[in-house]
Amino acid sequence: EAQVTQNPRYLITVTGKKLTVTCSQNMNHEYMSWYRQDPGLGLRQIYYSMNVEVTDKGDVPEGYKVSRKEKRNFPLILESPSPNQTSLYFCASSLRTAGSQGYTFGSGTRLTVV
Amino acid sequence: AQSVTQLGSHVSVSEGALVLLRCNYSSSVPPYLFWYVQYPNQGLQLLLKYTSAATLVKGINGFEAEFKKSETSFHLTKPSAHMSDAAEYFCAVSRANAGGTSYGKLTFGQGTILTVHP
Numbered sequence: 001e002a003q004v005t006q007n008p009r010y011l012i013t014v015t016g017k018k019l020t021v022t023c024s025q026n027m028n029h030e031y032m033s034w035y036r037q038d039p040g041l042g043l044r045q046i047y048y049s050m051n052v053e054v055t056d057k058g059d060v061p062e063g064y065k066v067s068r069k070e071k072r073n074f075p076l077i078l079e080s081p082s083p084n085q086t087s088l089y090f091c092a093s094s095l096r097t098a099g100s101q102g103y104t105f106g107s108g109t110r111l112t113v114v
Numbered sequence: 115a116q117s118v119t120q121l122g123s124h125v126s127v128s129e130g131a132l133v134l135l136r137c138n139y140s141s142s143v144p145p146y147l148f149w150y151v152q153y154p155n156q157g158l159q160l161l162l163k164y165t166s167a168a169t170l171v172k173g174i175n176g177f178e179a180e181f182k183k184s185e186t187s188f189h190l191t192k193p194s195a196h197m198s199d200a201a202e203y204f205c206a207v208s209r210a211n212a213g214g215t216s217y218g219k220l221t222f223g224q225g226t227i228l229t230v231h232p
Contacts, residue, residue, distance in 0.1 A: 042204060043222040090157060102148050103220060105157040
């Protein structure tokens, strides 16, 4: 089944403790992206990647890191999480023409930082 | 720069009534436009997309949207609401470059929660 898989689905952590949220897609998509969803703000793009080793900042990149060493994987790294990063995170992927095809989204990761 | 404004954070309709969710966009170049739906505790599912072909776009579950360049709008409609349509709906925009390909940046509106009453 074609899908985007995120792990974990739920995560509670403490301020300052480094964490990684994994994302993997099995559709051979070039484009991958991370979004965070907050009530009343919709989804805001954190980072996106156009292909292996090619990444760029979205609208809210501060406090996050990404890497794209393999086409199928696009992990999101929080080096020193803070409470304002408590949110629902979505990974998404698309064929090269991401803008015209739209993204396929994962099921989300609900992160709580205390 | 591109942006999306969804008018109304909450819309409530009766079952069988018309559904109208409003979306206005801002883009300096011809846009690609999308509607996504999010059911509780799930990810986002693509409902429909406009990519410069027909201005009236039909999607899944009986939804459709019309691209109106003069009004910079892309409103979502469904003639008759069903209880299963209750969800949050997001309008999104991306932009094409001069060559017709597009960028990876997809910008979302704030979302509209649709409630359907029996």
